[in-house]
Amino acid sequence: MISYIAKRLLGLIPVLFVVSIVVFLIIHLTPGDPARVMLGDEATEEQVLELQERLSLNEPLWTQYVLWIGRVVQGDLGQSFFLGTGVVDVIGERLGPTVTLAVGALIVALLISIPLGIAAARWPGSLLDAGALGVSLIGMALPSFLLGLMLALVVGVQLGWLPVAGYRPLSAGLWQHVRYLILPTISLGVVQAALLIRITRASMLDTLGMDYVRLARAKGLSERMIAYRHAFRNAVLPVMTVVGATFGSLVTGALVTETVFNIPGVGQLLVSSIARRDYAVIQGTILLTTLSYVLINLITDLLYGLADPRVRLGNSGAR
Amino acid sequence: MTAITSSFFQVRATASKLTKYPALLAGLIILIAAALICFVVPLFITESSTAMDMRNRFAPPLSGGSLLGTDEYGRSVLARVLEGGRTSLLVGMAVATLATISGIVIGLLSAYYPLLDQILMRIADGLLAIPRMLLAAAWSAARGPLAVTLVTALTIASTRVMARLVRSRARAVKEEAFIDARRVQRASDFRILFRHIAPNCVSVVAVHACFIFADAIITEAALSFLGAGVPPPAPSWGNMLYDGKAAIFNGWWIAGFPALIVAITTIALTMVGDGLRDMFDPKGQRPRGNLWGLLLGRRGTKW
Amino acid sequence: MVTAPALDIEDLRIRFRTATSIVESVSGVNLSIAPGKVLGLVGESGCGKSSLANAVMRLHDERYTRIDGAIRINGQDVLTMAPKALQKLRGGEVAMVFQDPLNTLNPVLTIGAQLIEAIRDNPRRPVPGERDKALELLKATGITSPERRLTQYPYELSGGMRQRVVIAIALARNPKLLIADEPTTALDVTIQAEILDLIKQLTAERQMAVLFITHDLGVISHMADRVAVMYLGEIVEQADTAELFRNPLHPYTRRLLRAAPSMSTPKDQRLVTVPGRVPSLTDIPDACRFANRCSFSEIRCTTEAPKLIESVPGHAARCWRQDELRAGTLREAEIAGEAMSGALS
Numbered sequence: 018m019i020s021y022i023a024k025r026l027l028g029l030i031p032v033l034f035v036v037s038i039v040v041f042l043i044i045h046l047t048p049g050d051p052a053r054v055m056l057g058d059e060a061t062e063e064q065v066l067e068l069q070e071r072l073s074l075n076e077p078l079w080t081q082y083v084l085w086i087g088r089v090v091q092g093d094l095g096q097s098f099f100l101g102t103g104v105v106d107v108i109g110e111r112l113g114p115t116v117t118l119a120v121g122a123l124i125v126a127l128l129i130s131i132p133l134g135i136a137a138a139r140w141p142g143s144l145l146d147a148g149a150l151g152v153s154l155i156g157m158a159l160p161s162f163l164l165g166l167m168l169a170l171v172v173g174v175q176l177g178w179l180p181v182a183g184y185r186p187l188s189a190g191l192w193q194h195v196r197y198l199i200l201p202t203i204s205l206g207v208v209q210a211a212l213l214i215r216i217t218r219a220s221m222l223d224t225l226g227m228d229y230v231r232l233a234r235a236k237g238l239s240e241r242m243i244a245y246r247h248a249f250r251n252a253v254l255p256v257m258t259v260v261g262a263t264f265g266s267l268v269t270g271a272l273v274t275e276t277v278f279n280i281p282g283v284g285q286l287l288v289s290s291i292a293r294r295d296y297a298v299i300q301g302t303i304l305l306t307t308l309s310y311v312l313i314n315l316i317t318d319l320l321y322g323l324a325d326p327r328v329r330l331g332n333s334g335a336r
Numbered sequence: 337m338t339a340i341t342s343s344f345f346q347v348r349a350t351a352s353k354l355t356k357y358p359a360l361l362a363g364l365i366i367l368i369a370a371a372l373i374c375f376v377v378p379l380f381i382t383e384s385s386t387a388m389d390m391r392n393r394f395a396p397p398l399s400g401g402s403l404l405g406t407d408e409y410g411r412s413v414l415a416r417v418l419e420g421g422r423t424s425l426l427v428g429m430a431v432a433t434l435a436t437i438s439g440i441v442i443g444l445l446s447a448y449y450p451l452l453d454q455i456l457m458r459i460a461d462g463l464l465a466i467p468r469m470l471l472a473a474a475w476s477a478a479r480g481p482l483a484v485t486l487v488t489a490l491t492i493a494s495t496r497v498m499a500r501l502v503r504s505r506a507r508a509v510k511e512e513a514f515i516d517a518r519r520v521q522r523a524s525d526f527r528i529l530f531r532h533i534a535p536n537c538v539s540v541v542a543v544h545a546c547f548i549f550a551d552a553i554i555t556e557a558a559l560s561f562l563g564a565g566v567p568p569p570a571p572s573w574g575n576m577l578y579d580g581k582a583a584i585f586n587g588w589w590i591a592g593f594p595a596l597i598v599a600i601t602t603i604a605l606t607m608v609g610d611g612l613r614d615m616f617d618p619k620g621q622r623p624r625g626n627l628w629g630l631l632l633g634r635r636g637t638k639w
Numbered sequence: 640m641v642t643a644p645a646l647d648i649e650d651l652r653i654r655f656r657t658a659t660s661i662v663e664s665v666s667g668v669n670l671s672i673a674p675g676k677v678l679g680l681v682g683e684s685g686c687g688k689s690s691l692a693n694a695v696m697r698l699h700d701e702r703y704t705r706i707d708g709a710i711r712i713n714g715q716d717v718l719t720m721a722p723k724a725l726q727k728l729r730g731g732e733v734a735m736v737f738q739d740p741l742n743t744l745n746p747v748l749t750i751g752a753q754l755i756e757a758i759r760d761n762p763r764r765p766v767p768g769e770r771d772k773a774l775e776l777l778k779a780t781g782i783t784s785p786e787r788r789l790t791q792y793p794y795e796l797s798g799g800m801r802q803r804v805v806i807a808i809a810l811a812r813n814p815k816l817l818i819a820d821e822p823t824t825a826l827d828v829t830i831q832a833e834i835l836d837l838i839k840q841l842t843a844e845r846q847m848a849v850l851f852i853t854h855d856l857g858v859i860s861h862m863a864d865r866v867a868v869m870y871l872g873e874i875v876e877q878a879d880t881a882e883l884f885r886n887p888l889h890p891y892t893r894r895l896l897r898a899a900p901s902m903s904t905p906k907d908q909r910l911v912t913v914p915g916r917v918p919s920l921t922d923i924p925d926a927c928r929f930a931n932r933c934s935f936s937e938i939r940c941t942t943e944a945p946k947l948i949e950s951v952p953g954h955a956a957r958c959w960r961q962d963e964l965r966a967g968t969l970r971e972a973e974i975a976g977e978a979m980s981g982a983l984s
Binding site: 032040181265268273276299310 | 459461462466467468469470474475476478550557561562563564577581584585592595598599602603605606607610
């Protein structure tokens with residue numbers, strides 16, 4: 018198990034390296050001089066020069082990278098050009114709503130996909146199966162913000178049942194907090210569930226065809242017991258891997274959904290930073306998002322290791 | 337003459353094969369219809385997509401002479417949806433094609449030259465770690481929102497997965513004995529690569545290209561929605577959604593129709609991709625009940 | 640006093656539907672096993688023995704398989720049973736041992752969990768003394784350090800051990816009938832012998848009836864009281880073991896017996912094979928199914944399907960020429976036939 022973790026951690030290093038290079042280069046992709054672009058056409062030469070100094074833009078590229086990485090590793094992601102405060106602080110403020118949204122959506126996704134996937138596998142070819150695959154198709158084709166918009170249109174505007182914009186923190190009361198989050202969480206969760214339904218179903222179908230399921234049946238166990246205790250325990254393994262892999266799309270979905278529903282999270286921050294060309298914030302956000310994505314993948318890998326005894330106890334093989 | 341007749345029979349054979357996959361057929365029909373509507377119909381309509389008519393703002397659909405209503409500037413929603421469609425479909429098509437080509441090239445190269453493989457795959461891994469939309473958004477932000485940069489950004493983001501797919505398929509094929517047999521016959525590496533391995537990857541590539549197309553449309557819409565895509569006043573489905581959202585209480589149709597059409601297009605594309613995958617998969621051999629059986633709850637097949 | 644047979648299969652017909660056609664894997668099989676006796680079912684791959692084995696407990700996929708006939712276990716017809724009764728039957732009165740123990744044990748559950756599951760009538764309600772019973776079962780099947788095994792996972796045990804666990808699981812609730820579907824085929828030869836002895840010992844102790852399925856005649860001679868030979872979905876010969884080996888009446892059986900190499904076979908002698916190939920299941924002839932590979936076949940064999948006839952009490956065969964074979968008048972032709980097929984192979 019230890020070696021498993023160690024190997025995983027080591028594998029991260031080249032990935033993070035490439036990511037950091039890409040993120041670093043973004044600022045330098047702009048045609049023309051970044052400082053000039055940031056300051057706009059009105060800027061004077063002194064202002065441009067001063068900004069260039071401040072951002073070390075006159076150094077060779079390598080040096081800039083090393084300087085930047087050095088600061089990043091120490092936790093300093095630079096200053097937001099427009100907000101004046103450190104990038105880390107700015108992002109930190111906005112983290113709460115985004116995380117709530119993402120976690121809520123994941124829970125919704127799991128609650129929908131796992132029972133549906135298992136049921137679809139137990140009765141393949143049935144109406145339930147067709148329904149599950151249909152939901153999955155829609156979820157996979159529709160981007161979450163689109164679903165969010167449609168839900169907002171129907172439920173919020175036409176029917177007026179739920180609010181379509183805004184956010185209330187927990188301090189404003191649990192119901193209020195939840196109320197504003199229902200539509201965004203559902204739209205994000207359903208889209209996530211789509212792929213998970215398919216994977217759960219496929220994995221369960223595979224597992225149900227295995228010989229140990231046949232033995233379990235020959236032992237006289239009920240179909241229900243077989244599905245949940247024998248089959249699902251095995252089927253869940255690839256599902257876990259997919260959850261980790263799709264976390265990236267969950268995060269980006271969250272970022273866009275925030276814009277649809279006016280939730281003051283990291284997404285909105287990113288959008289406004291893109292509009293204003295606040296490069297430090299853009300870089301910082303992308304870096305942090307990627308980091309969290311990579312970490313989540315690592316955690317799911319570890320959880321996989323815990324769940325599968327063959328990995329957990331190491332392949333000591335037969336005695 | 338025989339060339340025409342033989343291709344006729346080929347078409348007929350393919351067509352009859354297609355009917356076994358209703359989802360694939362439906363998806364293709366929808367797509368072709370959408371393309372026709374966006375590219376051919378405007379030749380006959382004279383409504384402009386950018387002409388503003390402030391006296392006619394927020395006109396609901398089927399009133400005031402406009403089929404789908406007007407937006408906050410009095411512009412025809414129908415004309416804007418159609419033009420936005422042209423943009424989105426073209427962008428999607430371009431991205432899918434470019435990403436497929438570069439994906440194939442990179443994938444094949446890295447399957448065949450192990451040293452290159454290590455380098456390329458490390459880079460791909462790193463790129464894969466960055467969520468696709470963020471990558472595209474950042475690129476757009478840096479270069480400014482032009483259609484070209486959009487296409488480039490999306491292509492880069494989409495190539496990685498295609499490259500990996502092609503690579504794994506190519507490696508699998510490479511292991512197969514007949515490639516070694518060809519080497520013994522002194523076929524040059526290049527030839528082996530393109531003439532033998534490439535055709536084997538077609539199925540995987542075709543399926544994934546559809547998904548890239550769908551993703552590109554979605555990502556373009558998302559980016560435009562966020563303001564990092566096609567800039568106004570040129571319409572794209574994405575920025576119509578943006579405008580529509582702001583005006584959501586005044587006119588649901590401004591965002592509603594683009595939303596509907598993006599949904600339909602992407603679902604159609606996904607159906608085509610899924611259908612292609614089913615069609616190429618030799619393992620789908622279980623007898624399938626038909627749709628009526630499904631609806632009537634019949635279990636299994638009749639004897 | 641006639642006791643009800645532990646297993647009574649009557650006129651069993653199994654068909655299943657593929658994407659393109661309907662295939663009949665078992666055509667009118669009749670078998671019965673008395674309590675405490677071992678019936679060996681022999682045949683090559685594809686002859687239908689596994690379909691039959693699965694059918695006994697209705698383990699097949701009901702959507703694509705159709706079974707006609709009756710399968711009675713201690714008098715009750717399995718094919719018409721209600722699902723709840725069937726569930727009770729499985730693991731209770733009937734138990735099964737499969738071929739490959741690595742795949743038949745659930746990799747993410749401990750041996751103890753899987754064993755105790757089998758011991759309990761209701762998997763959720765613990766039975767007092769279940770752990771001791773589990774240990775007892777492990778010991779009875781010859782597993783060393785049973786306490787340790789309870790918390791181990793299947794992949795941590797050797798192939799032979801795993802099969803012993805599978806047997807222990809099968810025996811958990813004292814079944815009256817055991818179905819063993821090629822239980823030793825996937826094991827090393829040395830382990831095979833141990834497992835076979837184990838099964839023999841346990842069946843004697845518990846007076847279990849056993850349906851022992853295999854393709855290996857040597858195993859049959861060791862284990863079975865009676866033998867049934869299957870070919871292309873039909874029983875072609877059935878007799879007590881000793882009688883079958885001494886006096887085989889069906890050409891196919893004869894070939895099988897000859898084909899098994901023994902220690903006494905001279906080193907330079909060609910291995911005897913059965914010429915020809917098994918016809919495809921979708922192309923079953925409406926006559927003797929073995930005719931195209933039989934060295935004694937005559938016109939009648941290719942036009943009329945022979946029935947299973949008991950020409951000697953307790954010994955039935957499905958061959959038009961079995962009387963001649965029994966009388967020995969076909970011996971000349973047989974040698975000639977062998978010479979001919981020898982030239983062909």
